[in-house]
Every structure is written in C-alpha cells, then in structure tokens.
Amino acid sequence: MNDTPGKFFANPAFCEYIFLLVEIERLIREGRNDDPEGEAIYEEMDGPGDKLDDAEMEAVGQFAGDLTRMSDRYRSILLPTEKLARPSPDTTTCDLAPVVNQPMNSRGLGQTDTTRELIP
Amino acid sequence: MKAAADGFPIVGDQAKELGVRVPPNPHADIDVDSTSNLVVWNGKGMSVVENWRLLAPHLIPVRLSAVVPKAKGLGNLRCYRLGDGAFASGFVADGLKLVLKSGSTMTGNIVPITSVTVAEFQSDLATTRTLWVEDET
Numbered sequence: 001m002n003d004t005p006g007k008f009f010a011n012p013a014f015c016e017y018i019f020l021l022v023e024i025e026r027l028i029r030e031g032r033n034d035d036p037e038g039e040a041i042y043e044e045m046d047g048p049g050d051k052l053d054d055a056e057m058e059a060v061g062q063f064a065g066d067l068t069r070m071s072d073r074y075r076s077i078l079l080p081t082e083k084l085a086r087p088s089p090d091t092t093t094c095d096l097a098p099v100v101n102q103p104m105n106s107r108g109l110g111q112t113d114t115t116r117e118l119i120p
Numbered sequence: 121m122k123a124a125a126d127g128f129p130i131v132g133d134q135a136k137e138l139g140v141r142v143p144p145n146p147h148a149d150i151d152v153d154s155t156s157n158l159v160v161w162n163g164k165g166m167s168v169v170e171n172w173r174l175l176a177p178h179l180i181p182v183r184l185s186a187v188v189p190k191a192k193g194l195g196n197l198r199c200y201r202l203g204d205g206a207f208a209s210g211f212v213a214d215g216l217k218l219v220l221k222s223g224s225t226m227t228g229n230i231v232p233i234t235s236v237t238v239a240e241f242q243s244d245l246a247t248t249r250t251l252w253v254e255d256e257t
Contacts (some may be wrong), residue, residue, distance in 0.1 A: 020178075043147065101162060
C-alpha cells in the first residue's frame with residue numbers, strides 16, 4: 001500500500017474507519033456487535049466510510065478480510081486486548097501504535113508462535 | 121438494509137433503511153435548503169453500489185463472511201438489488217435517478233430528478249420498496 005498525501009493513513013477518515021473496524025471486530029469476537037454499543041459503532045462507520053475513495057475502500061475491505069481469516073491465536077497476538085484510543089480528528093496522523101506494538105509485547109511475554117502455528 | 125417482516129426493506133430515515141437521513145442527523149445523506157426546504161441538488165442522496173460485494177465491510181452482514189471475508193455488518197441486514205439494468209447514471213424509478221460518484225463507476229447515489237421537498241424525496245424512495253429484491257448471491 002503506497003501512502004500519498006491525504007490518502008490512506010494520511011486521511012483521517014481512513015484512520016477512523018480502521019479504528020472503528022478494530023472495535024467492531026472486538027465486539028464480534030465477544031458476540032456483542034448487535035448490542036447498543038455495536039449499533040452505535042456501525043452508525044458511526046457511515047461517516048468515514050462515505051469519505052473513502054475506491055482504493056481506500058478496497059484496502060479496508062482487505063484488512064477486514066484479514067481479520068476474518070486470522071486464526072484466533074494470531075488474532076490474540078496481533079490485536080489489542082483493550083480498547084484503542086480514538087485517532088484525533090484534528091490531525092492527519094493515526095496512532096495505531098497499540099496494534100503495531102502488540103506483537104512485540106507478546107514476544108516479550110513469551111507468547112510467540114512459530115510461523116506455521118500462526119497460519120490459519 | 122434492514123428488512124421488514126414481509127422481506128422488503130424497512131422504509132425510514134435512519135441508517136440502513138430505505139430512505140435518506142436528513143439534517144440535523146450528523147450522518148445526513150442530503151443537504152436541505154433552509155429557506156425553501158427543498159433537497160439541495162448536489163448529487164447527494166441514498167448511497168448504492170453496483171454489487172453488494174462492493175459495499176463497505178460494516179454494511180455487509182457478518183453472516184456472509186464465509187462468502188465475503190470482509191463482511192462485518194449487523195447479522196440482520198440484507199443485501200438488495202434494484203432492477204437489472206446497467207449501473208449507469210440515469211433514470212431509476214418515478215422521480216428518481218442514479219448519479220455516479222465522482223471518479224467511480226461502481227458507487228453512486230439515488231437522487232431526485234427535480235427539485236423536491238424532503239417528504240417528496242422520501243416518498244419516491246419508499247415507493248420503490250417492493251422493487252427491491254434480496255440478492256446475496
């Protein structure tokens with residue numbers, strides 16, 4: 001994925017959609033995506049979702065598909081176990097550090113698997 | 121969209137209903153001229169795509185994730201198709217036409233053909249209710 005100014009992670013709408021997608025994935029895994037919290041997130045996703053171009057929409061679709069295809073073990077390592085901090089709407093930066101750092105944290109805790117074990 | 125007991129879409133002005141969200145809804149689909157109370161003719165309207173598989177992840181029911189892995193939407197949503205014509209700008213139904221979104225051939229909005237009030241636009245959309253066919257193939 002190539003970042004260009006104002007697109008992908010330089011697009012606040014893209015960052016917000018990814019943030020909400022991770023949140024809804026957490027609720028789906030907990031079987032709570034159709035409770036009021038989940039419905040509120042779904043409605044909120046309409047806003048940034050409408051501001052994505054075709055390439056960005058394809059990217060979030062691929063990311064969502066990856067979330068589905070991940071083995072539970074890989075998901076537990078890659079995704080944060082706690083709610084993420086919402087990206088700031090006032091900036092074009094996107095703090096997904098918890099997602100990025102989660103594998104490193106897991107490695108530090110001795111929770112790593114071999115590559116073969118991580119493949120669904 | 122959300123389905124009613126008869127299987128056709130629920131008509132309304134909320135998310136995932138057959139209709140448009142209007143101001144002051146923060147996620148309004150259309151703009152309304154505060155003086156004339158007419159729908160502003162700027163290409164905004166009810167969002168549609170060429171094929172349900174092109175919908176955003178949160179709009180495809182998660183029960184379809186075995187078919188389309190990106191599906192993350194509410195399980196009770198259904199995907200509908202309106203007509204069999206080509207997905208191109210033009211007439212859709214009485215009072216309604218399709219306008220493609222800028223730079224896209226696969227996404228668009230259903231908008232009024234002429235200047236109408238919000239109530240007239242919602243009514244025209246509601247009239248299409250039984251023309252929507254469930255299509256999740």
